[in-house]
Amino acid sequence: MIKSLLIANRGEIACRVIRTAQAMGVRTVAVYSDADAKSLHVRMADEAVHIGPSPAAESYLIGEKIIAAAKQTGAEAIHPGYGFLSENAAFAQAVLDADLVWVGPKPASINAMGLKDAAKALMAKAGVPVTPGYMGEDQSDERLKAEADAIGYPVLIKAVAGGGGKGMRKVDAEGDFLASLESCRREARASFGNDVVLIEKFILSPRHIEVQVFGDSHGNVVHLFERDCSLQRRHQKVIEEAPAPGMDPATREAICAAAVKAAQAVDYEGAGTIEFIADASEGLRADRTWFMEMNTRLQVEHPVTEEITGVDLVEWQLRVASGEPIPMKQDELSIQGHAIEVRLYAEDPASGFLPSTGRLDHLSFGAADRVETGVEQGGQVSPFYDPMIAKVICHGATREEAIDDLILSLDDTEVWPVRTNAGFLVRALDAADFRAANLDTGFIARHGDELVPDGVAGEAIWDTAAQIAYDGYDGSELDGFRLNAPGRHSVWLSHRGEARNVDVAATDETDATGYADGDHVIVFAKGVGYSFDTVIRGSGHHSAHDGDIVAPMPGKVIAVDVVEGQQVEEGQRLMVLEAMKMEHALLAPFAGTVTDLSATTGGQVEVESLLARIEPAEEG
Template sequence: MFAKILIANRGEIACRVIDTARKMGITTVAVYSDADAESRHRILADEAVHIGPAPVSDSYLKGDRIIQAALDSGAQAIHPGYGFLSENPDFVAAVEAAGLTFIGPSAASIRAMGLKDAAKALMVKAGVPVVPGYHGERQDADFLAAEADKIGYPVLIKARAGGGGKGMRLVNDPADFAAALEGAQREGQSSFGDSAVLIEKYITTPRHIEVQVFGDRHGNTVHLYERDCSLQRRHQKVIEEAPAPDMPPEVRAAMTEAAVQAARAVDYHNAGTIEFIVDGSGPLRPDGFWFMEMNTRLQVEHPVTEAVTGLDLVEWQLRVAAGEPLPLSQDQIGLNGHAFEARIYAEDPARDFLPAPGPLLHVSFPDGARIDTGVRGGDRISAHYDPMIAKVTTHAASRSEALFRLRQALGRTHIAGTATNLGFLQALCLDDDFASGRMDTGLIGRKQDTLTHVPAPDDAAVLFAAMAALDLDPARPRFGFRLWGSASRRVELVSDGQLVARDLRLLGPGHIAVEDGDTATEFEAVSVSADGMRARCGGRNLLARVARIGGAVSVLLDGRITDFAIIDPLAVEATGGAAENRITAPMTGLVRSVPVQPGSKVGRGDILVVLEAMKMEHSLRAATDGTIEAVHCAVGDNVGDGALLVEFAPADPQPDGESHSENANV
């Protein structure tokens, strides 16, 4: 077994490999870019080597630097993780030429499965079913259009060197074929350096089911059952599960045997996945699945296979790479229960899943679920890399119980600072079709508007946010003095760009009404404790997890996260009075605008800096009239809580309360 390995990756997969290596007594070496200088994977590893600037082309894709780092550190092998160089046969060859071991398949196996057309021709020869289509070398547009006519519409155009949905176009009408072909070729060239495509029959109700395979260097090849990855968005997996729901034994036997045959056809060793497209229009059948492609690496969704088999796939990878035989034979590999994995991303579902790089000001995961993550609270999701935050995996004896546990785990995950897809994942878990196992790869697309709908914050969330914003303890409320009537406090918040203004009225001990004009919602038994804020309303017992971060509050209530920016009526003075002459960042964020420069004349209330944090923009204003002396930030800067942004000199006070600024009352 190896004494030391280098992990040529970052984030959650690097942390995942480190965990297993540590259990096996293997020393680990991490590599990191400038953007990952304080990353979790760098801290977890026994050693770490800097490999370059943030862009992947200058760091994680620099195979020569990674190999040199392994040699310099005394590592004996390199684990590629997934993505980056994990399926690059030239990198594998260079690793082995340097006298190191590549923890993965051979370069020949990767090459054999790297081009979709060649791989499918190989599968036909091996007796593995493939989707009807054209997988040849001719690429002129008229010929390909004629082949599409022969296959019959709808057809799928796919870049032969593609993956992850890039270079892929669905064509329902012959009139749209030429434009779709041009787009697929252009995307294939830009993404993979190869414009060649293949044409396949499109299965109208497709399911995506894949089989985990493993081979060693002693001629042994096994499968570790199947995973269903049909819940996809633009060909990107969202939630995966193992085993596939409603899988008849005879179909499992046929599919897993085809997967093993595919792996043997390329003399495959180490971890791999054979992906099948499956006809989901009715019950699964032995003649209703076809080979799509092979992923010659460990998959992102491997934890669900680990959950139902009780095996550590990374340990198997290490043992096979070290020359050991597979730890178990096929008949020794059991299938136990059901598992789900959900991928949490920094992205905004309400804005068509736009990536949302930014600070993770608060991160809290629940007990009772497996969490694979490469981040901690205080870290930042970089725009240079995949915006994955974590993977949440649950396991139980039945599918319904495992799904219930996933729903619970997602509802108890609290992430604040940037947009995430947590609400979308929860809505997906509640979808009737998914819950009953009636899904195909088009389910999310058909229901996207419903799944991404963001309702307005309810009064319970407003109550808890207001209590945090006003620092109110119901046991010792500071609602001010009143001779007659009940005391009240006004609170103004912003959620998703909308003003939320309410009055909080104290009706008695732990009894508060949230008033909006003529309507009011009463809450009883309002309390604050170490585990959160509680209240009772209309027979419902409410428990909220609340995080106050600078000028914002994040509330996790009933599984939903609502972020609020606090509008302080004294904010003008609070941003930095004449005595301090300073504007500082109220929280970690991104500088969006700096409309002033040294020498600028400003009036009280004028905007000096616009800071984006907690998914909202915060305008930092001058506390008095004056002149800008120094600007310590620029648009695009990431600044920390309390960072000095602007300094200015206050103007001389004017007699009789006069002001130089027409904004004096802002």
């Protein structure tokens, strides 16, 4: 058995591999860039080596640095995780040439599946069903168009070296083919340095079905059943589940047997995934399911397979890489229940899913069965890498139970000030079509805006914010500011430019949660975070500091509505601060006079800096 292991990756997959390796008694070595110096995977590992600047091209993608780190630390083996160099045959060979153990398939197997056209030709020869199309050497415009015309539109043009949705164009009509071909080739050259394409029949109701396979050096290959990864946004997977809904035993047997045949054709060792495209217009059928490609590594969505089989795939990887046979035979593997995984991303669905990076001041996951993450509260979501915060997985006896548990978990997920897609995921999981398993790869695009929360707080959210603000305030300096004190207690709240005076109702009857941070309140409900600015008032007198208007967070002053010496009314807007891509209105806590005005339009301010002061009007 391998005694020491270097993980040539970062984030949640590095943490995932480290946990299993350490449980097996294997010493672990992490590598890290400048941006990851304080990351969770660095602290979890037994040892860590710095390999370069923050950009991946200067650190995680430089194989020589990773191999040098393994040699420096005495690591026996390298696990590539996924992404980065995981499917780089040249790197795999370099690891082997350095007398290290490569935890993955042989370089020849990676090469065999590296180009889509060659892989499809190999699969067709091995008797694996492939999508109707053209993969020939004649790449002239005339030949490609003729083949597309013969297949019948719509067709898909795909770069043979493509991936991640790049180098791919759907063509609906004959007259659009040549322009789409030129665009596809241009993108393929820029992204992969290879503009060779293939033509495939476009499937009108496509389901993305993949089969987990595993091989060893003793000639054994097994499958661990299928996953459905049809819910995608711009060709990127969002929700994955196992087993595939609507998969009957006969179809499962045929597809999984084809996957094993595909792995055997390339003498496969280790964990791999055979991806199929299925025409689900008449349900899942073996004769309408075709090979698409093979991923010669561990997949992001592997936890759902682990949840339904009880297998630790990373443990299997380490055992097989050490020369052991696969720990279980095919007839010992079975499906237990249903598992669903969502990818929790640091992105803002309300702003076109733009990445949201920065410090995770507040981070709390709900009670999911399993959370795979590489970040923690106080850490950073870096702009240099994929913005995934975590994979959240729930397993149930039934699909409906797994859906309900996952929704509850996402309801309780709290992330701030970084925005996430948690609310979007809740809506997708709870959509009637998803619950009914009416799935295909166009699901998200078809449902569109209905899956994106608008971020506008409802009445219950305002009430919760008022209660949180009140409960979180230290009333020792303010006479009469107590829950049981006589008089009316209220909170001025500002949310997205709207200001309200909300009465405080002492009650715990709410589905929302949140926390107060000075004069700032964050409320979470159904996976969405709502930001409020607050000014708290009770029935007593104003203390010396009640009128201090301070910045709730670092930001830019984008509007100043008052001047020095101006008389203002209670709740009147004084200025607007832009921070964390949101506008925050700062309000007068009571009637009085503006003094000590230091804020200027366009000025940058630090957290808790004094921007102005309101001197209370004399009582009389």
